[in-house]
Amino acid sequence: MSRMCGGGFRFEHHQRARGALVLAFRRRGPISCLADLRQEGCLKARFPRPDDGMQVVTLNTSGGIAGGDVLRTDIRLQEGAAATIASQAAERFYRALDDEAPASVRTDIAIAGGAALEWLPQEAILFDCCALNRRLSVSMAADANFLGVESLVFGRAAMGERVRSARVRDTIEIRRAGVLLLHDAVRLPRDIDAALPRAAVAGGAGAVATILLVDPQAPARLGELRAALEGHEAGASAWNGLLLARILAPDAATLRRGVTAGLDCLRNGRNLPRVWMC
Numbered sequence: 001m002s003r004m005c006g007g008g009f010r011f012e013h014h015q016r017a018r019g020a021l022v023l024a025f026r027r028r029g030p031i032s033c034l035a036d037l038r039q040e041g042c043l044k045a046r047f048p049r050p051d052d053g054m055q056v057v058t059l060n061t062s063g064g065i066a067g068g069d070v071l072r073t074d075i076r077l078q079e080g081a082a083a084t085i086a087s088q089a090a091e092r093f094y095r096a097l098d099d100e101a102p103a104s105v106r107t108d109i110a111i112a113g114g115a116a117l118e119w120l121p122q123e124a125i126l127f128d129c130c131a132l133n134r135r136l137s138v139s140m141a142a143d144a145n146f147l148g149v150e151s152l153v154f155g156r157a158a159m160g161e162r163v164r165s166a167r168v169r170d171t172i173e174i175r176r177a178g179v180l181l182l183h184d185a186v187r188l189p190r191d192i193d194a195a196l197p198r199a200a201v202a203g204g205a206g207a208v209a210t211i212l213l214v215d216p217q218a219p220a221r222l223g224e225l226r227a228a229l230e231g232h233e234a235g236a237s238a239w240n241g242l243l244l245a246r247i248l249a250p251d252a253a254t255l256r257r258g259v260t261a262g263l264d265c266l267r268n269g270r271n272l273p274r275v276w277m278c
Contacts, residue, residue: 017062017069019043025054025115027080035078043071046088048274054083057275058121060091065103067096067131073107077115077144084118086273090153090252091122095129102131102167109138109146116145120263120273123151123207123252131167140214142177147266149259151209153252154192166192174214174242181214181242207255211245211262218243221266228265232258 021043024036032054037045042062048055060071077083093103111117119136126132140146150172154163168188174181213221219238225245226236236245245262249255263272 017042017060017065017071019060019062019069019071021045021058021073023056023074023083023085024076024078025081025083026078032081032083035081036076043073054081055273056083056085057088057273058085059088064092064094065105065132066094067100067103069103069105071103071105075107075109075117075119077109077111077117079112080114081112082116084120084273086275087121088275089122090125092125092127093130093132094127096131096167100131102133102169105132105134107136109136109140111138111140111144111146113141113143115141117147118267119146119148120276121150122276123153123209123255125153125156125252126163126166126168128155128163129165130163133169135171136173138172138174138214139178140174140176143216144176144214146174146212146214147263148172148212149209149263151207151255151259153207153255155206156252163192165190168192172210172212174212176214176241181240182212182244184210206251207249209247209249209255209259211247211259211266213243213266214241215243216241225262225265228261229258232261234258234262 019042020040022036022038023045025032026035039045042060044059044061046057048057109117136150138146166188167190170186172182172184218241221243222236222238229245232247233249234245234247247255247258249258
């Protein structure tokens with residue numbers, strides 16, 4: 001249904017993307033393998049020949065995310081399994097109408113005893129007037145291992161873009177052995193152009209990233225991570241089996257160099273998934 005508005009058509013009902021992806025992994029002898037796979041709507045998974053262990057590449061075939069879209073990913077690792085999951089490309093969050101609900105992107109991860117997951121999506125690029133509610137929730141056993149990264153880029157600087165207005169909520173929650181270890185919640189005001197220059201928000205940066213390592217030995221790696229991030233606008237802290245680094249950068253390319261340096265350190269020099277090199 002449509003209505004004439006200002007010499008053109010204004011569509012009253014918009015087609016919205018829906019996607020659901022379920023991935024489960026198990027240990028079979030010396031290797032990890034797929035235990036379950038379900039794909040619905042625009043979310044898909046592909047399994048390239050791995051360079052090192054079980055690798056998965058996720059895809060959003062809708063070509064980007066707009067207001068009202070709903071994407072859900074559920075990842076489960078059984079005892080002793082290991083996997084690396086990366087996205088095919090940076091995800092784009094497009095303009096939403098004022099009366100639209102934010103795009104909802106939720107990822108739930110469960111990691112059983114002795115299992116290890118690397119969650120390595122590429123950047124989320126925000127366009128002006130976008131609306132996003134993103135949540136990453138990780139539940140893990142006491143002896144499980146998790147390495148993850150989440151990034152936000154405020155417009156494509158190389159294209160001269162600037163995000164002046166947006167509705168953004170971004171939450172990372174981690175529970176280990178049923179106990180809340182981290183609740184990192186970001187809520188940016190609609191007038192994002194005025195908020196980003198504030199020192200307590202982004203200090204004028206055009207892109208930000210968070211790297212997380214949850215492992216009993218994580219605090220012992222703080223020194224080497226700080227050394228790897230030298231020369232980048234970044235800080236790192238460690239406590240209670242958690243290592244957290246925050247990186248600020250003027251643009252996506254600079255941010256990626258910092259993130260890559262941090263991940264190379266924490267992954268002991270192993271190559272990042274090939275999609276990161278495209």
